[in-house]
Amino acid sequence: MKNIYIIGVGLIGGSFAKDIKEKNPEVVIHGISRKQTTLDEALSLGLIDKKAALEDIKNADLVILSIPVDASEKLLPTILDHVSETGLVIDAGSTKESICKVVENHPKRKNFLATHPIAGTEYSGPSAAISGLFQNKTNIICEEEKTDKELKEKALVIFNALGMKIRYMNPKSHDKHIAYVSHLSHISSFMLGKTVMEKEKNERDIFDMAGSGFASTVRLAKSSPEMWTPIFKQNKANVLETLEEYIENLIQFKNMMAQDDYESMFDEMKQINHIRDILNGIN
């Protein structure tokens, strides 16, 4: 593996670049982006060795596609058109059904591996890239049987070197589960931020009274709308379902409070405390 092309050198692409380069100093990392300024920034940060264009990926041993999911979906067929027989293309998007669908009949489907590394922060862009982002993180691989075995092996060697735990799942299950454990938290956080900001016109009050609990709960409201709008669009049905259930639970809790049914509120929270055991595995 010599020539790696990263399309979208932001948080995810840039972090891949950092770790791969560190583990394999001999590779050449080529950056591709719609925006020249992003490439310039990635170059000056040392994330990439060279700027490149889409046509160049015929020389790629590996292409990492790390741009918003709607752009990925549009671009992937063209990327597969360009890539050589021995070139491997992986994506890193937070939705999997739609991207798998768009290339299901592509003659080079076997050159593509659909993945979702569950890693990230609330920041974006080249400057958000960090070393070790993928260490101990789960990487979900979908439709692995559709990828050429040798190419898949190459991908696994890299994921392994970066410290990722691999899990296999079909795209439908992935999108359903991820709506609960990732997409919904982003909405709950965004709406929490909105509710508080709307009320507290005087920001000084928020600033002074908000503690680490609020900061933690609202953290995801800093996330990039450029990235999240297309995710919500592609995973609309699943996300709507989680949102409806979440709203239903909130209304139920509100009604308990309105009816002074503190015993039920207590019991409910006690049960939910069981999340401790689940979270122990994450942190």
Next chain:
Amino acid sequence: MKNIYIIGVGLIGGSFAKDIKEKNPEVVIHGISRKQTTLDEALSLGLIDKKAALEDIKNADLVILSIPVDASEKLLPTILDHVSETGLVIDAGSTKESICKVVENHPKRKNFLATHPIAGTEYSGPSAAISGLFQNKTNIICEEEKTDKELKEKALVIFNALGMKIRYMNPKSHDKHIAYVSHLSHISSFMLGKTVMEKEKNERDIFDMAGSGFASTVRLAKSSPEMWTPIFKQNKANVLETLEEYIENLIQFKNMMAQDDYESMFDEMKQINHIRDILNGIN
């Protein structure tokens, strides 16, 4: 200041004990609790020097009341009955209107200082106590004019030694604002935990797919129902108001999604991103 009595030696009381003892090795920390097992634990952890009973607080220079807010409200009048003319009583509850009300006509009202140190973690009990918990945290003081000046000065010396930033506020404003920046986040987090756990009966799926974003958003769902039920009860009107607004915002966002109005969703998230600037002051 020689004899300090801490009623409730859990996360808050225990953390006060640790820091005060460290800064003032000469003080004797007496622990009071309903449960002998809690006192035994606090003693073995070195949080307190001695066990004590309520009657003993006639010898107190300082009483720190750090138990659930409903228990505080019940106990405070009795504590003030027992405390000497030179004894100072402070509470640390997350609601302030109700506790101020209950002692407004108490003959020893001037011996009480109503405070809310905005500090904590999602854990509870003596083992949750940590050093430096209050460093750089805001401590909101209510109705300071009703406290004896000399006694208040003593409290400020301690808060200052522990690194707290002091802010003055009336109890009504405190309870209104804190509903937004603290109480609501707890509910949003509890209900997020509930929604995900209900759906994901197979916990292995949550465990594997949940990333740091989910962990952060759902962290407060680990909080103690013993502590939070009384807070929601005492601050019912304000919390209901925040909950209604939060639910309304969620419904609005859900409707945008249902109507494929991704442009509005984008614009909304972009605006909420402004929370970054506010949060920069907290972390």
